[in-house]
Amino acid sequence: MPEIKKKKHVSKKNKKDWRKHCDIRDVEEFLEDQRLEERLGRFDSKPDEELFVIDTQGGDEIQEVKTITTVKPCSAKERKRQKLAETPKCFEVLLPTSKVKDPNAKRNHVNPSGTKPTALSKITEIKRLKKGVYEKKVEVARKNRKIALDKKRRAKQNSNTFDVDLWGKDTPEAKGIPQTLCDEFIPPEAQLHNVLPDRRLRPKPAPPKTVVSRAAVEAPHPGISYNPSFKEHQELLQDVVQHEQKLMKREAHLHRVTTGMFSKVTQQERENQWREEMSTGLPQPHNPANDPEPESDGEYKAINPPVQNKKKDHKARRKQKERLAEKERLKRLKVEKKKITDLYKLRQLQSSIYNVHKRQAEEREKRAAKRAVEETTALPALNAHKTPKKEPEFVDPQQLTGDLRQINTKVNLLRDRYESLQRRGALAAAKLMMKKKKRVKSYFKSGHKVTDQDVDRFLKRSAGKK
Template structure:
């Protein structure tokens, strides 16, 4: 056998090292070590676990095999198969040696459990459980016995005409040259699993195809075309007004500032409350001839004489008198205005009641004709269709259709409530950010190329 020449490969990178290095012996050793940890080593196991001493010998003829009852009793002491997976099979010791020990069920009862058992016996809890179990067993036996009762009357005609049939062959297939098995196989059952719900009344009553405006015709009259034009103008004005409102409350609320102004504002906001640096040029005391001036000049305690105090008291009394006169005058005018206020309140209440009644009638009409709410989305509103006067044609040969028939029918089904209103979902294109992975193999040309690419992307974004 010729010895295969060893192939020398590069093991510079981690990927090549993993690919060309044989580590099967290491993995086998580690796997064997883990198995020994779980099951224990062969040398450390006692002879009682490895060998079994056969003291019984061969089965004698006089020995009778165990009966089914004895086998069942012998299995009572064994652990059930379903609980074997819960038993510890690993020989690895518990890492937490100070784990709290929990007594298994059926172990020595505690003082608390003895006390609870005594209280339950005194209350008669166990006696009630025994009585309920007896009653349930008696009911189960009666139910089983009733189910096993044999019918005594045999008056049912199996071949009679009144026999219920789940499947019947239709009259169309009776004379056809088809086997009866195939006929019965293709016939649907009479009773379905779920009955098809009827359509809502609003869907049934609403017309499938809405009658368009007469001005949409390929050869309309002048008055009908002008009427349709006015409707389209009003619709466009409403849309423009809505767009202006949205622009006013969103975009125009925020003014645009330059980068320098933004930086100055940021500096001013961040330095709010901080002590400003002292500038000797702004000090007003520097203009004087170094003359000392107190910050708080002395105040003279000049007392008021009797005349000044009397004048002050008279002014206060006059102000209070005018205030009381104004309040009394307002009371008198309010008394005379009571009748006028009463008439205005009654008029307002009457007007509100009329508006409320009109609103209720309008809501009732809308609810009667509204399409069923099949989901959270609203059905798209019908846009007014209009043909410009220059594109009007007097015949059907040269007419230019403006709408898509399939889209029109689909939106009509949504407006009528036959289909749930859908919403156009646009997938956003994710901007992938590129990263540069440096390494010892990277050349100067690749670095320069990456820098030029990033600069071009920044210029494109700013424009």
Template sequence: MTVIKKKKRVSKKNKAAWRKHCDINDVEEFLEDQRLEERLGKFDTKPDEELFVLDTHGNDVPEEKPDIKPDIKHQTAKQRKRALLPVTPKCFEVLLPTSKVQDPNAKRNHVKPVGSKPSDLSKLTQQRQLVKGVLAKKLETRKANKRLAAEKRKKSKSFRKTYDKNIWGDESLEAKGVPETLIDDFISTEAQIHNVPTTKRLRAKPPPPKTVLKRKAVDIPHPGVSYNPSFQEHQELLQEVVQHEQKMMKREAHLYRVTTGLFSKVTPKEKENQWREEMSVGLPQPHDPTNDPEPEEAGDNEYKAINPPVKNKKKDHKARRKQKERILEKERLKREKIDKKKITDIYKLRKIQASLKDKESRDAEERTKRITKRKELEETALPALNARKPPVKEPEFIDPKQLTGDLRKIPMTSNLLKDRFESFQRRGALAATKIMMKKKRKLKSYFKSGHKVTDQDIDRYVKRSAGKK
């Protein structure tokens, strides 16, 4: 073993140098011993029985270990559980202190947990509950629950006293407790009896599916799509395509009407004029001499005011009477009109009642139609494999000019693989998916100027950028 000699004349100006060149093993051992004594206790205070063991057997004779729990085999499960009650559970052993170090503060005040000491508010609420009879009612319910639990426990422990049933006499499976759902030819008797639980009851049979889905093996296209169709089949397909296009045009017109069509188009000049008018409201307008009214020529000795004085001309008795008569006549005509409308409404009651009955009958018919349609859709609906809906198939159509009697000359209008894939989705064999297209990033190129760049490099870069545009 090589012994490392201590260097002479080393610098000890900082802590790292002191730790490196000073031997402090004896101090660390002393501190470790002191911590161990604090944890386990001092050896001076422990008795000899804990520290030493008297060996009465030799090395050749094996030591007989005493049975720690000799009568545990003869105990019942209840006795074993009761014996484990005073033992601290494993989950709480972490909370217990492992150190033997005494508490430095011997006179520590004991703090009671929250809720153990009744507060003034809790005392008041308890008094109110006592006056109202809430506590008495709780006591009664607790006693009733205890009584019911005891009766239930007693009933479960009770056994039958009359043995008048012969279980060996009847060989049927119903007598052995096997329910009707398990009695079948291809299931053996041992398996039927094994599958019956102790309560003699089985789990409820799940309801059958609403409909047995019957998918078509192949989604047959319309006969008018053929490369050599008959005239009638081609015309039927043409009508379907026309109806589909009309529906799409109507939908596009509706979307335009409720979005873009709501806003009127304004030219930039009109927009600027409108903005100027709105922002100049309340401001003094500039004087326009062309719009000034021509002044009237007044006489030599005549004075005419711009705003002539208003005369307070009083109404006479005749004018007031006429005004009052007009108001009364207007009110009388109004009342006559209301009375006439009441009479006409009375005569219209039968008509209104008939129209209401018609409306109710129409609503009932529409409701029944909706319910039957919903039921039919539920019966024939495909299984919901995911949240997405399968793509709707658009009608295929070939222009009459492109129709040929030869299969080799017909143009390709669709992709066969895509059609088969979408057909699987529409028939519920595959879950509907969404096309995910990866966008190509547009990278901008820059020309890095430098002292090594020549005119040929600049021309090449300009030509390349012009070609990309």
């Protein structure tokens, strides 16, 4: 006879003990089945075609019943249009998988942000419509599509043409590349690196934007003549003075922002500053001369005497309030007077604003005209260097002779013609590169054949060099 175990009685006072000692598996299975039916639907509500399959062949193979219909295959365009109504794969995760209805059937529908037009967006939309922004976008898109189609059509035409000469001038041998380097394993950079200098391809400068027509020989100022008039000579002198003043002003500016920014101190001042900075925070030596003089009376007085908290009486407080009220009244009266004076100044302000706008418009027109003239007469940018400006020439009044035989030439004709070609845009501006001469140190090599005359000659030569 099997032994019957006595049922164990435990306390089920708390929720934890109730869960521990009660078997609720049947309830959990029932709730799980109910949730599954809510997600997939109840079986009694589904039609028989979804639940059962008719077996027409028998055995293990199952064949579904299909209606014989002639389905016309869809084109690629129609398939794309059908996919437009489908939900994208990236948004399927956000869709609810449960078929449980919303418990709150009267839930308010909230539109996402940006769907409902605001008052400001309506105003901007009206402004864009008036300006024709959307029409311009449509026109630009139409032009871009046309350009893309033309480019595609042109590429298709080029791909069908076979007019490339394999043995023509496009071959590497014709470009000057050695025949030993014409290999598919050698990159083109290495091939071009070994091209002979006379056959190497050199980059051409950018073509000039405008054709500059300038005089080959500019007419010089009449003041530099060998026998100028007093007026012309003084005019040239004023031009030279202004040019030198500009150079001096620029040099003074560079000195002010570079060397002049740093103060110069002597060696003694620098040592005193260093000693003062290094001794900060250290105990200073006692100097009896700096001690304060003793007072005449022997009464003790504290350094910080006690402060008495003297209260204001009613009269003092009333006077203080009256002063504050009077100050506020005068301030408001001043503001009101300023309002009245501003009303009288409206006409003056309007005229001043009109004059300012008029002056700004005139200056803007002058700048635009000047810019247009500079663009039409600008030199072509042949390289990164700027064209050298012509320095004004001047003859000192003491060197004016009035005779062609006694004129001293100060201008190099070859250099002047070279700079003239650069100023006319015929040649690219060049930067003057001066090579530094190496300083050769000379010394005297003593020997048994050296005489006193050789030593004196060497000393004279070294003193002359210095």
